[in-house]
Amino acid sequence: MDAATASTALLTDRYELTMLQAALRSGAAQRHSVFEVFTRRLPDGRRYGVTAGVGRVLDAVENFRFTPAQLDWLADQQVVDEETLRWLADYRFRGDIRGYGEGECYFPGSPIMVVEGSFAEAVILETAILSVLNHDSAIAAAASRMTAAAGDRPVIEMGARRTHERAAVSAARAAYIAGFGATSDLQAGFEYGIPTTGTAAHAFTLVHDTERDAFTAQIESMGRGTTLLVDTYDLTEAVRTAIEVAGPDLGAVRIDSGDLLMLAHRVRRQLDDLGAQKTRIVVTSDLDEYAIAALAAAPVDAYGVGTSLVTGSGQPTCSMVYKLVARAASADRDAPLVPVAKRSAGAKASRGGAKWAARRLDADGVAEAEIVGTGPVPTDLRERLLHRELVRGGEVVGREPLTEARERHLRSRGQLPLSATQLSRGEAVVPTDYLGG
Numbered sequence: 001m002d003a004a005t006a007s008t009a010l011l012t013d014r015y016e017l018t019m020l021q022a023a024l025r026s027g028a029a030q031r032h033s034v035f036e037v038f039t040r041r042l043p044d045g046r047r048y049g050v051t052a053g054v055g056r057v058l059d060a061v062e063n064f065r066f067t068p069a070q071l072d073w074l075a076d077q078q079v080v081d082e083e084t085l086r087w088l089a090d091y092r093f094r095g096d097i098r099g100y101g102e103g104e105c106y107f108p109g110s111p112i113m114v115v116e117g118s119f120a121e122a123v124i125l126e127t128a129i130l131s132v133l134n135h136d137s138a139i140a141a142a143a144s145r146m147t148a149a150a151g152d153r154p155v156i157e158m159g160a161r162r163t164h165e166r167a168a169v170s171a172a173r174a175a176y177i178a179g180f181g182a183t184s185d186l187q188a189g190f191e192y193g194i195p196t197t198g199t200a201a202h203a204f205t206l207v208h209d210t211e212r213d214a215f216t217a218q219i220e221s222m223g224r225g226t227t228l229l230v231d232t233y234d235l236t237e238a239v240r241t242a243i244e245v246a247g248p249d250l251g252a253v254r255i256d257s258g259d260l261l262m263l264a265h266r267v268r269r270q271l272d273d274l275g276a277q278k279t280r281i282v283v284t285s286d287l288d289e290y291a292i293a294a295l296a297a298a299p300v301d302a303y304g305v306g307t308s309l310v311t312g313s314g315q316p317t318c319s320m321v322y323k324l325v326a327r328a329a330s331a332d333r334d335a336p337l338v339p340v341a342k343r344s345a346g347a348k349a350s351r352g353g354a355k356w357a358a359r360r361l362d363a364d365g366v367a368e369a370e371i372v373g374t375g376p377v378p379t380d381l382r383e384r385l386l387h388r389e390l391v392r393g394g395e396v397v398g399r400e401p402l403t404e405a406r407e408r409h410l411r412s413r414g415q416l417p418l419s420a421t422q423l424s425r426g427e428a429v430v431p432t433d434y435l436g437g
Contacts, residue, residue, distance in 0.1 A: 053136030103409030147179030373435030
């Protein structure tokens with residue numbers, strides 16, 4: 001069974017199922033409930049978050065079905081009792097999900113995703129939903145900072161060898177949503193249609209007797225539009241050899257080590273002197289958003305980012321939580337919803353009530369507040385609501401091409417105050433205001 005169709009039912013914490021068992025016994029399992037995904041704060045130093053992983057959540061919910069082998073294992077391990085196993089055997093999520101569109105920016109308190117159904121069917125989705133959203137949104141936030149720093153220059157995702165093999169695929173997807181132009185990961189290209197790119201590593205040069213032999217072989221195989229890696233031995237000599245072999249129509253050279261700012265200027269001058277004015281310069285080597293910003297004035301045409309991207313550039317999670325915010329007064333189908341909330345003394349308190357969200361813009365079209373409310377939506381905010389319908393009655397209705405999520409992110413980020421893309425530390429660039437309870 002491949003990753004796209006494999007059951008996601010055991011991608012969960014044990015206590016989800018033990019809560020289910022107890023709720024089935026108490027009668028609370030059938031109470032209509034509303035769960036909400038949000039974060040209480042942004043990662044340290046971040047000014048905005050980026051919603052990513054929504055499409056993968058829809059896949060996870062659709063495939064959240066227990067196989068006979070999984071049920072047998074749960075029985076063998078005595079995780080839950082026979083009644084609960086019978087309930088799980090027929091499990092299908094039949095509720096509703098709405099949430100921020102993929103690529104949309106978010107802030108502390110934003111109701112990023114709302115899951116509505118019986119307590120039983122909604123509670124066991126918690127871990128699967130959070131694991132996807134926390135990972136993908138962290139990657140997308142880092143990627144957004146990198147593409148903002150890069151401006152019009154393309155950024156390539158190349159972090160597959162720096163993380164778990166499946167995390168690499170989802171990271172490439174999240175990075176593409178946030179503006180990366182391509183990935184080195186072929187599985188990401190296969191699953192999600194993301195453009196792929198890549199030519200050769202230092203090993204290719206080293207396996208040949210001379211650098212000239214390696215360049216000649218690559219040009220003959222891939223054509224003059226390829227990218228030659230020029231820092232295996234002597235950079236200046238390699239650039240000269242590259243143009244001698246490929247001619248002035250060489251597509252690009254890649255620099256993967258050293259002082260990239262100085263070397264980019266030196267290589268640009270050399271290429272121009274050799275008549276290769278159109279040959280581009282690609283730089284790699286442990287780049288992050290700060291290194292990209294530092295190269296803004298350098299004659300660089302594209303960036304390749306690996307480790308920093310797939311690790312969230314130091315912030316590998318968004319600390320999103322999945323909290324019950326409303327539940328029916330009883331198990332009766334017509335029972336009214338009652339707001340509920342955690343009332344801890346520390347920073348973990350939450351706000352009750354099923355919520356909507358809208359973003360208020362000023363006269364210049366710049367976001368000035370994230371409005372989160374319960375009850376009726378004010379007339380002036382109805383055109384600015386952020387939630388999209390994702391699942392209706394258990395059926396996925398909110399799938400969309402990655403290109404739409406990518407375009408949404410550019411629009412959303414473009415509406416933020418200019419300080420949003422500054423790399424200096426600061427609070428959320430848009431405040432969250434609450435209406436209603």
